[in-house]
Amino acid sequence: MSHEPRIDVETRAQRVEHSLTAEQIERIAEALGEQGVWFATPPTRQGQARTADTIWDLVGDRPHEGHTATGRAAVHLAEGHTELTRPLILADGFGYGPSDLDGLWRWFNAPYQQGTPGFLDQLRTMGIDVVLLGFDQRHTHIQANAAVAVTCVQRVIAERQGDDQLVVGGISMGGIITRYALARMESERVDHQTDKYFSWDSPHLGAWIPLVLQQLAYLHEALQPRSDGPGQAELIRSPAAQQLLWGWVGDADYSGPVMTSSPLRAQFLDDLRRVGGFPARPYKLGLANGVGNGAGPDLPPGTPVFDLDFDPLRLVARIQPDMGELQNVGTLRFDAPKWTSATSWVPAFDGAPGGTLDSWGQIAKAMDLPIQDRFRSSCFVPAVSAIALARDPFQWQSDLYEDLTDLPKDETLLDAFCCDTANAPHGAVTRTLAEWFLEQLAGW
Template identity: 35%
Template sequence: MNPVVDVWGPVSPKVRSSFPPAPEPHDEWPLDGGTAWVYYSPLNRRQLIRPVILSDGFSSGSSDLDQLWHGLEENGDFRFISELHATGRDVVILGYNDRTASITSNADTAIDCIRRAVAERVGRAKLVVGGFSMGGLITRYALAKMEQDPSLPDHETSLYLSYDTPHQGAWFPIALQAFTHFATDKWGEAPVVGPVLRQFSGLLNSPAAKEMARWHIEKAGSTPQQAPERMAFLTALDDIGGWPRGVRKIGVANGVDSGTGNGVKAGATAVKCQGNTLNDTWLKTQAEGDQVVARLQKTSEEPVSVRTSGLPAIDGAPGGLFTVPSPDGDTGSFGLAALLMTVLGNTVNPDVITTSCFIPSISALAVGDIDDPKRLYQPITPDNSALDAFQCAGRNEGHTTMTEELGAWIVNEIVAG
């Protein structure tokens, strides 16, 4: 299944054109830094009575309504918007002009949307506010800020929800980060592949990616660590209390709660290529301890070895999988690297490990640090989550995939709340 949001890279024109047009919104709110598209429940006669605000997450450029609608309503086994409408809830889809901007910047847009919803609402029903992937962090921060900042109005929200949100950080494989920066440095000015490489590398070095990623590298030879931008965001989040206090907090994970991994073996060769531009270049999945995770060599130049130390075996951890839409169907983290290697004129080994964990279950459910190698693979219980209630998927599936298992649970929680 395609994810709700293209969480990492640009969507090709062929893929984007495959999304059917979303229905015309009943209302559209221009916001400072974004847009809100309003779909009233048929039960409410074109009035905003019980608003549910759903925030977009991280990707390139601005939010795309057609893609968001497709992920929420048309591309799975559960029609999330229709089911919310059937309960009398009005759906407000919140998008951003720049999905790579800092979380705190887009949180100001979310605050603008919440204020507008309160102003437009008929009656006194409390709001439901949340988001998908990074959208859950944006709205978490927005609600907490509204509670702490006396210059801001009451958010009048009773329920906060997050859908596979990286509360404890996201995992971008270091090998993939290194290859992306390496390839951009070598071929970033090439006429065909150059713009794509620059965009991918720019995404990884964007404010939002740096704030989400538990380990980040600026270039191929950098030491993996939390970026200064992430440290600053965590401090800002802590300064406003970490979480909204006056709401019920629920969340779902696209990974399992049993501690069972996704089958990706630690330290395995994920992708390897040889050809016109790259010589004996390979990326490995992450293992514990000291490890060479990538060998990168432009033909006729000296090889570059990428080393890590002290990281957990996280590629195979239970959680939402790294997925990227492509013209030939979804691929994953290392599958993306394989595509880029092929475009650069090389032959890739046939047994590519295409994907990896992106949002560990313990991150989506805020139950522990993802740098703890044991905690990553331990069963999750309700007593150690910062959320009041949560639901996990029955299998490790694509990040932000909308399923009946998760979508129906959220709808039931909204109705019960």
């Protein structure tokens, strides 16, 4: 018998808030940490960013839901090139606010091995022109930013000298944006002239941020409303998060199904199917920051990460339990009022093999909480999602720990994929992934 994964909250956060005095609310808000967007990855500051040869301002080729997205592209010509000749487009991923193209360069070009040039420098040495594609609102609808990607592809084709085909893809959500853009162009019979598509730890089946941490972000806002800027849950409530996350909750009081709680995810998946799912013409490559042998990080389901008394505040937050009914994931108590959260039939995502995100670590830092190092990071993009396992995105949870080492070809929607040798940080440029990708491009 199958059950629909869901979450249930007892004692609504609003009732907790209304039963407290102003002084008590202030004390809780102080204990819960500072304002600021949670789960947003900070820009990469270390290393030197190469000055782009050209910067393009881009406008989406069409609006989505009345909004026309905008972005920019930084063109880095290959060694010896004075014109765009062999273009590779690399799109930025999930985050809040505008892309940092210098930070994207630093991230992808940081040396992954002593004595070896950075990944982007190696591409340029191979005669490949790198076009870094960024978005002014990374958190907006995927379809809107895909329209910016379409504009970028068309600009590259118009500027390119010769007739070499393109390589197009991206990191994280950037791989989903470019997947949709190329598929949309094919469905409209627009020639994207792309020979290879790639995704770098992209959540083809969905991504994961622990449900209890999403709720804590909303709880903080309920007790300390936003004033002069975005609140802790701003990224969680964004269209991009709703479209990408396997499980999503819209506020701290929500009780109900977690896979289908946002209509934006269902609408995006329907749009993706309508344009063909994946582009058919390019050879499709996938890179996963998770291992392929089914072994995830050591995060025992149901283990308390935070179990603290602030006197008189009590906070408990747990690693996602494995299935079961009404499994406690969080408790917040202040004198009499108590908020509790429990999940039913939700699998143990936190410990699944995959690219990791320091979600727990970010919360610990924001709230100034002690945390064991092994609990700082948990699965963000499961390996089965990054390699596009051939499953329905609403029905794939039973395969989280599947061994992918001898996966039959018809079990993935990609033509080739590579898993990492360890569960690395989401989007990390490791030796295993970089060398595999460079080999894939060697004959291009």
